[in-house]
Amino acid sequence: MKLIFEGHDYKYALEQTVVALFGEKAGAEDGDELVSCLSFGQRYATASARIKYKGREARAFARADIRGADENERTRLCTHALKIAAFKAAREVTGRSYPWGALTGVRPAKLFVRFLDGGMSPSETSRMMEDRYFVSPERVKLAEAAAIFGREVRNSRREGRLSVYIGIPFCPSRCSYCSFVSSEIGRASALVEPYIDALCRELEIKGNTLRELGIQVDTAYIGGGTPTSLSAKQLGRVMDSIARFLPVEGLEEYTVEAGRPDTITEEKLGVIREHGAGRISINPQSMMGKVLELCGRPHTPEDVIEAYEIARRVGFGCINMDTIAGLPGDSPDGFAHTIEEVLRLNPENITVHTLALKRGSDIKSGEASAGNIPAPENVERMLDFAFPALYNKGYNPYYLYRQKYMAASLENTGWAKPGSEGIYNVCIMEEFQTILSFGAGAVTKLVDGARIKRLSNSKYPREYIADREKIEKDNIKLREFLLQISGKI
Ligand code: SF4
Known part of the structure; x- marks a missing residue:
């Protein structure tokens, strides 16, 4: 769209x-x-938007009272008025409802928390989100639940603690909608052992720093990629190094994202369980065979059920299952079937994502093409089914985020049965705790109040393996940061 x-x-x-x-x-x-x-007039700034879209045209206005506003406040008020005018015109030309209204940020709960911290009550904040940003009551309810749970988690964090993420950037094959940097393990097999060596080395270097400074780890999350694309022995090596090098004695939560059901075996889950992880993710994404096929996921809905049963047998008491609304070839009925099937399995957590098609994904041509992606109004219908179904079965929303290029500009929401929420998910989304990340493509977030400094590891496994110097340099930065926030320098 041309912008003028x-x-x-x-x-x-x-x-x-x-x-x-x-x-x-x-x-x-x-x-x-x-x-x-x-x-600009004496008192008001007036924003107008004229949109031409697919042969239709609409015009809308919004104004802001800028009397007495300083430069920053003036910018904020004018930007808001411009967004509202554009939103109102867009609503008219597309005929769509836009559940998040004119809210464009990726973390609605964080915004909600900011207002609560500023002294507003939950009901005042909810009203303001509806009136000022045109957010629908259902989405305000989601944001409120996530904000209130997020605040509880934030307020229960103790000084001198952080969370860790360990990335395994390998998958058995590539799903068509994926935009992560992840290598097919069959093709990259020569890199796997050197990658584990490099990862163990990073765990040792940075783990020594944490131990030296008396920092403890609150939550640990092994994600990917697909960690279970490693062999049981390789998984054991990574988890041994975590136990040996990181100060994880007081760990509150330990999650491994098993992910693709076609990588899950009893032996691997046994290793994960023996190493102390109590939370695992098994991700069907869809329980429709045709949709899985179109997405390039070579597993069936039956494989999901089998993997789930193995996980229970091995003793996992907290299982998360990821689903995605808006996958190629899916429909509101298909997605309703996915939600019903997942609910029937009765996991402790269910994450409902909305497809976000980023540049790295392979959906370009053929049946699994962008043309086969459900229309925005159908994706909305999928979530309209999921929300009440989840509430009715006792799940509550506890974290959420939005992404760019998301189907129908909707959201990803984590749902959990009370008491089984994933604390790491809240920490990473709401950004109130330092997350120290290990592995290729991992991004460490050093959090000091509202300030966040990021340290990014090399993106690809080959560079990561080769770049010992970067790990050493970042370790010095990590040490300085931890000393600074503890007031030791
Ligand atoms: S399993 Fe996950 S990370 Fe791997 S290719 Fe599929 S969507 Fe991407």
Whole structure:
């Protein structure tokens, strides 16, 4: 969509809004455009938006009282008015409801928490999100639940503790919608042992720093990729190193993302359980065979059930299952079937994602093409089915986030039975605790109040294996940061 600005230069804010309202590719037809204008009177700034989209045209206005506002406040008020005008015009030309209204940020619960911390009550905050951002009551309810649970987790964190993420960037094969940097383990087999060596070395180097400074680990999460694409022996090596090098004696939660059911065996789950992980993720994404096939996932719904039964037999008391609304070839009925099947299995956690098609994904042509992706209104219908079904079975939403290019600009939500929420998920989303990440592509977030500093490891396994120096350098930065926040320097 062509963007034209008159009287202002808030380009970034408007671009974000257009992506949220129309998606990455939509609106690319000739003649589609947004003309965004801002004009000033004595007291008000008036924003207008004129949108032409697929032969339809709409115009909308919004204004902001800028009397007495300083420069920063003025920018905030004007940006908000411009977004609201664009949102109202978009709603008219597309005829869509936009459950998140004009809210474009990726962490709605974080925004909710900010207002609560500012002294507003949950009901005042809810009303403000509906009135000011046009968020639907259902989404406000999600944001409120996630914000309240997130605050509880934040307030229960203790000084001198952090969480850790360990990444295994290998998968048995690539799913068509995936945008992660993950290598097919069959093709990258020569890299696996050197990768584990490098990972164990990083665990030792940074683990020594944590021990020296008396830092403890609250939660640990082994993710990917697909950690269970490693052999049982390789998984054992990684988990031995975690136990040996990291200060995990007081661990509150230990999760392994098994992920793809076609990698799960009793032997591997046995190793994971023996090493103390109590929480595991088994991800069907869909319980529709045809959808799995279109997504390039070579497993069946029956394989999911079998993997789940193995996990219970091995003794896992907390299982998460991921689903995705909006996959190629899926329909509201198909997704309802997926939710019903997963509910029938009765895991402690269910995560309902909405497909986000990023640049790294392979969905380009053939049956699993972007043209075979369900329409936004159908994705909304999928979630409209899932929410009450989950509430009725005793699950509550406890964390959520949005991504760019997400189907229908919706959200990913973690649901859990009370008392089985994944604490790591909340820490990573709400960004109130340092997350120390290990492995290729891992990003460490050093959190100091509202300030967050990021340290990124080399993206690809080959670079990560070769770059010992970077790990050493980042370890020095990590040490300085930990000394600083503990007031020791
Ligand atoms: S299993 Fe997960 S990480 Fe691996 S290719 Fe599929 S979606 Fe991507």
